[in-house]
Amino acid sequence: MDIIGFLWDALTPVxxxxxxxxxxxxxxxxxxxxxxATMAVAVLVPFTFTMDPAAGLIALGAIYTGxxxxxxxxxILVNTPGTPSSIATTFDGFPMAKRGDGGLALSVAxxxxxxxxxxxxxxxxxxxxxxxxxxxxxxxxxxxWLAIFGLTLIAALSVxxxxxxxxxxxxxxxxxxxxxxxxxxxxxxxxxxxxFLGGIDLTSAIIGLYCVPVILDLVATADPHLKPSAQGGLRxxxxxxxxxxxxxNLVRSSVIGTVIGILPGAGGSIAGLVSYSEARRSSKQSETxxxxxxxxxxxxxxxxxxxxxxxxxPTLVLxxxxxxxxxxxxxxxxxxGIKIGPTLFTTDAPVVYTFIWGLxxxxxxxxxxxxxxxxxxxxxxxxxxxxxxxxxxxxLTIIGSFAIHSNMDDAQLMVGLGIIAWILNRYGFQPSPIxxxxxxxxxxxxxxxxxxxxxxxxxxxxxxxxxxxxxxGIIIAALVTLTFPIWVDWKARRRKQLETxxxxxxxxxxxxxxxxxxxxxxGMTFAASFAVLGLAxxxxxxxxxxxxxxxxxxxxxxxxxxxxxxxxxxxxRPVGTAGRAKFALDTGGxxxxxxxxxxxxxxxxxxxxxxxxxxxxxxxxxxxxxDHDRPPPQTWALWIATAAAICAGLWWLMANxxxxxxxxxxxx
Amino acid sequence: MKTTLATIFAxxxxxxxxxxxxxxxxxxxxxTYIIPFNAGGESDISARFQQAExxxxxxxxxxxQYQAGAGGAQAWSQLNSLPGDGYTVMGINLPHTILQPMAGxxxxxxxxxTPVHYFHYTPDAIFVRKESQFTALDQLIEYAKANPGxxxxxxxxxNSSNNLAAIRFNELAGVTTTYxxxxxxxPSITAVLGGSTMAGFNYATSGVSQGDALRMLAVAADExxxxxxxxxxxxxLGYELVGGAYRxxxxxxxxxxxxxxRISDIVSEINAQPGFVDKMESGGFVLTDVGxxxxxxxxxxxxxxxxxxxKALGIIQ
Numbered sequence: 015m016d017i018i019g020f021l022w023d024a025l026t027p028v029x030x031x032x033x034x035x036x037x038x039x040x041x042x043x044x045x046x047x048x049x050x051a052t053m054a055v056a057v058l059v060p061f062t063f064t065m066d067p068a069a070g071l072i073a074l075g076a077i078y079t080g081x082x083x084x085x086x087x088x089x090i091l092v093n094t095p096g097t098p099s100s101i102a103t104t105f106d107g108f109p110m111a112k113r114g115d116g117g118l119a120l121s122v123a124x125x126x127x128x129x130x131x132x133x134x135x136x137x138x139x140x141x142x143x144x145x146x147x148x149x150x151x152x153x154x155x156x157x158x159w160l161a162i163f164g165l166t167l168i169a170a171l172s173v174x175x176x177x178x179x180x181x182x183x184x185x186x187x188x189x190x191x192x193x194x195x196x197x198x199x200x201x202x203x204x205x206x207x208x209x210f211l212g213g214i215d216l217t218s219a220i221i222g223l224y225c226v227p228v229i230l231d232l233v234a235t236a237d238p239h240l241k242p243s244a245q246g247g248l249r250x251x252x253x254x255x256x257x258x259x260x261x262x263n264l265v266r267s268s269v270i271g272t273v274i275g276i277l278p279g280a281g282g283s284i285a286g287l288v289s290y291s292e293a294r295r296s297s298k299q300s301e302t303x304x305x306x307x308x309x310x311x312x313x314x315x316x317x318x319x320x321x322x323x324x325x326x327x328p329t330l331v332l333x334x335x336x337x338x339x340x341x342x343x344x345x346x347x348x349x350x351g352i353k354i355g356p357t358l359f360t361t362d363a364p365v366v367y368t369f370i371w372g373l374x375x376x377x378x379x380x381x382x383x384x385x386x387x388x389x390x391x392x393x394x395x396x397x398x399x400x401x402x403x404x405x406x407x408x409x410l411t412i413i414g415s416f417a418i419h420s421n422m423d424d425a426q427l428m429v430g431l432g433i434i435a436w437i438l439n440r441y442g443f444q445p446s447p448i449x450x451x452x453x454x455x456x457x458x459x460x461x462x463x464x465x466x467x468x469x470x471x472x473x474x475x476x477x478x479x480x481x482x483x484x485x486x487g488i489i490i491a492a493l494v495t496l497t498f499p500i501w502v503d504w505k506a507r508r509r510k511q512l513e514t515x516x517x518x519x520x521x522x523x524x525x526x527x528x529x530x531x532x533x534x535x536x537g538m539t540f541a542a543s544f545a546v547l548g549l550a551x552x553x554x555x556x557x558x559x560x561x562x563x564x565x566x567x568x569x570x571x572x573x574x575x576x577x578x579x580x581x582x583x584x585x586x587r588p589v590g591t592a593g594r595a596k597f598a599l600d601t602g603g604x605x606x607x608x609x610x611x612x613x614x615x616x617x618x619x620x621x622x623x624x625x626x627x628x629x630x631x632x633x634x635x636x637x638x639x640x641d642h643d644r645p646p647p648q649t650w651a652l653w654i655a656t657a658a659a660i661c662a663g664l665w666w667l668m669a670n671x672x673x674x675x676x677x678x679x680x681x682x
Numbered sequence: 683m684k685t686t687l688a689t690i691f692a693x694x695x696x697x698x699x700x701x702x703x704x705x706x707x708x709x710x711x712x713x714t715y716i717i718p719f720n721a722g723g724e725s726d727i728s729a730r731f732q733q734a735e736x737x738x739x740x741x742x743x744x745x746x747q748y749q750a751g752a753g754g755a756q757a758w759s760q761l762n763s764l765p766g767d768g769y770t771v772m773g774i775n776l777p778h779t780i781l782q783p784m785a786g787x788x789x790x791x792x793x794x795x796t797p798v799h800y801f802h803y804t805p806d807a808i809f810v811r812k813e814s815q816f817t818a819l820d821q822l823i824e825y826a827k828a829n830p831g832x833x834x835x836x837x838x839x840x841n842s843s844n845n846l847a848a849i850r851f852n853e854l855a856g857v858t859t860t861y862x863x864x865x866x867x868x869p870s871i872t873a874v875l876g877g878s879t880m881a882g883f884n885y886a887t888s889g890v891s892q893g894d895a896l897r898m899l900a901v902a903a904d905e906x907x908x909x910x911x912x913x914x915x916x917x918x919l920g921y922e923l924v925g926g927a928y929r930x931x932x933x934x935x936x937x938x939x940x941x942x943x944r945i946s947d948i949v950s951e952i953n954a955q956p957g958f959v960d961k962m963e964s965g966g967f968v969l970t971d972v973g974x975x976x977x978x979x980x981x982x983x984x985x986x987x988x989x990x991x992x993k994a995l996g997i998i999q
Contacts, residue, residue, distance in 0.1 A: 056721060056748060063734055153878035154862075194752045194788075196865045199840030201786045208759055208789040212751025278868050332875065333891030334868045341722020341868075345730045351961065355891045419749050419756070456865075464862050468879060471834050471860040561840075673714070673745050675770075 024371035032073040033376040040080020048414015051081035052338040067350045072372030086123040094225035099282030099318035102290040106310030114241040120388040121253030123315045130316030131377035133268035134323025146331035158461025159488040161454040166496040167291040177580040184573035186451020200562030209423040218415035218424040223445040226432020234602035236642035271317030275324020282318040289317035405636035459565040541577040548574030633657045705940035709742045716772040718757030720750045759789030766936025774932035799949040800930035800972040804885035805903040806847035819899045826857035833859040834879040836870040843927040846991040854921040887966035946974035
């Protein structure tokens with residue numbers, strides 16, 4: 015077959031080197047939260063203008079797939095998705111790392127990513143034109159139901175604590191509505207502030223919601239960040255065995271990832287969430303998901319790397335980019351004079367097939383590259399003293415959220431949301447439902463309003479929502495996901511009642527703390543204020559157009575109802591003697607408070623004073639806060655030198671490699 | 683060691699006169715070109731076409747950065763806070779920069795922005811998919827007259843050029859249709875191709891990448907496009923509909939007059955490069971050459987035109 019012939023074109027030394035360099039670069043960039051595949055690909059596009067088209071594409075594709083994979087590192091080691099695609103990797107990856115299985119989680123993630131990437135690339139190689147039809151079969155209605163399906167995962171993530179999960183989701187959905195509405199063009203909930211016009215940036219919100227609480231907890235105690243592993247290393251053999259045993263999960267997740275990747279605008283984060291919830295539902299140990307089950311990592315990582323190949327299908331066949339990096343690569347192809355579209359696979363077959371083979375090779379190269387980088391990353395995260403680790407992670411979060419739009423507003427929002435998330439988390443409102451709402455909100459809203467408009471034009475609104483075959487399929491899947499955890503929970507409770515066992519369940523590292531049996535006064539107070547927020551959202555919708563106000567009103571009502579539900583639930587419970595969330599200002603509490611203050615000062619002073627000076631000063635301050643051991647002056651001198659090197663190095667990377675305009679301020 | 687020091691010193695010497703340079707030498711270092719949208723849209727693609735010619739015209743490279751948000755308003759509201767040394771330029775679009783400040787407080791006013799050159803526009807056009815029953819515009823109009831509201835147009839965004847064109851079309855043809863906004867050209871074309879909506883009001887550029895999967899019924903340009911010689915203009919068919927999204931290059935307000943003119947000249951010169959013209963025209967873009975000297979009159983005319991449109995959209999009374 016001709017296709018095989020193009021494999022030799024892809025195997026030239028130049029192409030292999032480009033694939034290797036691309037994967038290394040992509041993995042590193044993806045591992046740094048905030049630095050995305052989009053950014054890396056955008057910076058490198060001009061260099062490909064002078065290259066042979068296929069070679070340029072291979073380099074860009076390798077960076078892209080490497081970055082999606084690299085996101086897993088930060089997710090597993092510091093509980094922060096390096097890219098939005100690895101949101102669901104944190105659910106099980108970080109608990110694994112915490113209990114000493116971080117190396118294992120990394121090697122499992124590597125095998126899953128390679129497998130998923132290969133499935134996506136093979137689909138692109140063999141089935142691209144027919145699969146592109148999937149993209150067209152998905153209309154606004156299907157996107158709406160897909161987003162609802164994603165939201166049903168909340169039921170699984172918050173078993174035993176459903177009302178708080180639902181409230182969190184409503185808050186996330188509300189955050190997704192801030193800014194200028196795509197549909198209707200209304201300016202919503204910006205409080206008249208310029209910074210909210212563009213909406214809440216997803217990536218900086220994720221960094222804040224997941225990572226800031228981790229840093230706050232990091233400085234509070236002297237315990238190591240991750241429990242040191244008993245065996246050490248990445249435990250590659252064990253990881254491979256686990257991946258092989260979960261081959262069914264691996265294949266299913268890869269297929270889900272490929273199909274969702276084909277849908278323009280859905281992307282890796284939704285693919286990861288959907289396959290995670292499928293893996294959880296079909297697992298025999300579904301109760302261990304969220305507590306460090308490797309299958310959760312496998313599902314997410316296989317799916318998100320499969321979206322790379324999947325996303326190229328509509329990009330190359332229809333000229334409709336699946337994801338932002340696809341869009342940049344599409345632009346690069348056009349500059350090369352290659353006509354995208356249905357005829358591409360015949361007229362420019364050499365370029366396309368050489369590129370696809372190159373992408374496949376790059377995916378396979380992720381295995382050695384990833385295991386090597388992973389080994390080093392894991393060892394350094396475990397070994398680096400907290401005093402250096404905490405400020406480094408803090409600096410990375412600030413740089414990362416700044417880098418997205420070269421805008422300090424995003425970094426300020428990141429820290430603010432992070433501190434709020436930490437407080438809410440203390441009272442049982444987890445960050446994940448909020449993130450889910452934020453990710454899925456705009457897709458759900460646009461799908462809903464578009465379906466409504468189209469249905470209204472022909473007077474068939476109910477048929478539009480409930481009468482389309484693919485929609486019915488998604489609705490059934492959503493219903494199953496929604497009811498399944500409740501059913502499992504009920505069954506488990508019944509069994510427990512029968513056994514009348516008194517052994518308390520070990521819920522260390524549980525993704526959601528089980529609800530207390532006594533009245534939760536703090537939770538009730540929060541719920542009351544959320545009910546008020548619901549009212550405010552409702553009244554804020556009054557000046558909007560009809561299109562722009564449907565969704566906010568619905569969310570406002572849901573938020574108020576769920577909040578009142580939580581209050582009612584608690585009123586039925588006996589008043590407890592000891593609130594479990596007593597806020598005592600011990601040394602840990604003081605350290606947290608100080609750190610929060612330093613981070614706030616950091617992001618607000620940075621634009622005034624300048625990046626380097628502020629960051630170095632804040633870095634030192636965080637070091638002092640994080641220090642529990644009081645080491646000798648020589649150690650401090652070494653640490654301070656490290657701090658200077660890290661700040662200067664990252665500044666150089668931002669200003670000269672990624673070409674960002676760094677805030678200069680008064681000093682520098 | 684000595685040579686290294688000498689090189690650094692020479693480098694410093696070469697760098698110092700930057701501030702005092704004349705517009706004739708401009709540019710002497712790489713430039714930054716901020717696109718206020720995400721990658722892959724028409725703004726990005728046309729800028730990438732320019733980027734490929736930039737070095738041969740100016741002797742310096744240009745770096746493209748994206749600063750998407752609020753339909754471009756995020757970046758435009760910050761344009762004037764950027765350094766006015768000419769090395770940072772930003773893409774600017776019409777009708778966005780006229781309609782957005784009319785619709786609400788978006789952090790900038792139309793007259794705050796300093797466009798130096800509008801180099802092309804993408805005309806609006808009506809598309810249907812291959813399987814559609816409509817092969818000519820009058821069939822669609824007839825159908826719309828018989829079934830008010832039933833014809834759905836997918837388009838990119840609310841209060842956008844597509845949205846304006848759909849409303850103008852309703853007025854001119856005396857029909858009622860439903861405009862369904864999508865979050866960009868890609869999703870709205872997907873909706874047309876997949877049959878979610880009956881037709882689409884998109885930019886003519888979309889017709890190129892879709893080949894015969896899409897049928898263009900009419901285009902809102904003055905003359906037929908080189909890429910689509912068989913597609914009639916609305917004018918030919920008797921509807922006075924010409925327009926689309928204009929794209930240009932803007933500079934911070936602090937940029938001196940001579941540099942504004944120089945950047946306008948650079949864009950003009952790129953516009954004349956045969957390779958660039960060929961890529962743009964075969965891509966369905968229509969080149970314009972509105973330089974800095976004609977800018978005030980051009981923008982004033984558009985403001986007048988879009989104010990009427992904004993009334994029709996219900997943005998202003």
